[in-house]
Amino acid sequence: MSTDQQTGHATEAGAPFDGRAAIEALMVAPGPPALGSAYQAMTEELRGFLDVLAGAAIDTEHAARLRAQLAQMTSRLRGLEVGEPQRLWGHWTDRPGRGQALIPSYDVPKGSLEASATVTFGRFHVGENMAVHGGAISMLFDDLLGWLLARSDLPPSRTAFLTTNFRAVTPVGVELTVHARITHVEGRKRFLAAELRHGDTVCADAEGLWVELRPGQP
Numbered sequence: 001m002s003t004d005q006q007t008g009h010a011t012e013a014g015a016p017f018d019g020r021a022a023i024e025a026l027m028v029a030p031g032p033p034a035l036g037s038a039y040q041a042m043t044e045e046l047r048g049f050l051d052v053l054a055g056a057a058i059d060t061e062h063a064a065r066l067r068a069q070l071a072q073m074t075s076r077l078r079g080l081e082v083g084e085p086q087r088l089w090g091h092w093t094d095r096p097g098r099g100q101a102l103i104p105s106y107d108v109p110k111g112s113l114e115a116s117a118t119v120t121f122g123r124f125h126v127g128e129n130m131a132v133h134g135g136a137i138s139m140l141f142d143d144l145l146g147w148l149l150a151r152s153d154l155p156p157s158r159t160a161f162l163t164t165n166f167r168a169v170t171p172v173g174v175e176l177t178v179h180a181r182i183t184h185v186e187g188r189k190r191f192l193a194a195e196l197r198h199g200d201t202v203c204a205d206a207e208g209l210w211v212e213l214r215p216g217q218p
């Protein structure tokens with residue numbers, strides 16, 4: 001057994017990284033519940049920080065002070081860096097948001113072919129003119145549909161394509177509804193669709209293909 005230098009995953013000597021096994025391993029919480037609660041609270045605080053920072057008009061002195069504080073935190077964390085399978089970020093698969101701040105938190109039930117959830121974008125995700133950035137919306141769809149599949153009984157898969165249509169401006173700071181569904185499965189191919197609404201207004205929708213990973217496929 002050796003360690004993949006890039007990902008930190010344990011591999012049989014000379015064997016390639018196995019993406020399917022890595023996704024399956026993620027279905028177990030990476031630590032005890034107390035750490036999960038603390039980590040989830042920390043990522044929620046981070047989301048709040050990024051939203052306030054993205055909306056704040058700070059002065060030069062404030063920016064310099066913040067930079068110094070962030071640099072201090074970064075250097076404290078440097079010594080704690082681990083490989084991909086050991087990291088905690090995004091791996092709290094037993095909790096809404098999974099302990100990450102890339103996209104807003106949402107929750108979908110396990111084992112279903114479709115799900116609805118609520119989600120609120122903050123100012124960190126603003127593109128311009130108080131509209132949510134289109135890339136953030138696509139990222140939400142990719143994550144949500146991938147997560148719906150990960151929580152289904154189907155074997156692990158990966159996004160092959162994702163097409164997003166932006167139908168109306170997506171507002172920031174208000175609760176939105178998102179609906180995701182697995183529309184059909186053909187062999188290794190899973191076709192999915194999603195819709196993001198603000199009240200009765202469809203803000204965006206998406207269609208995508210996920211392809212089941214073969215055992216041993218990266």
Ligand SMILES: CCCCCCCCCC(=O)SCCNC(=O)CCNC(=O)[C@H](O)C(C)(C)COP(=O)(O)OP(=O)(O)OC[C@H]1O[C@@H](n2cnc3c(N)ncnc32)[C@H](O)[C@@H]1OP(=O)(O)O
Pocket residue numbers: 023026093142143144146147150158159160161187188189209211212213214217
């Ligand atoms: C804890 C979990 C957290 C979940 C939430 C997080 C979600 C985040 C999700 C991601 O960000 S995933 C990262 C973004 N995606 C990638 O990096 C994928 C990169 N691409 C690949 O790895 C491969 O291209 C892929 C696995 C998708 C497919 O390669 P394969 O070699 O397995 O597919 P193959 O060529 O055997 O094709 C299988 C079928 O799919 C079809 N196909 C593959 N790619 C396609 C494509 N792009 N468009 C249309 N069809 C496609 C292909 O034509 C064929 O159809 P048929 O069986 O009918 O002949």
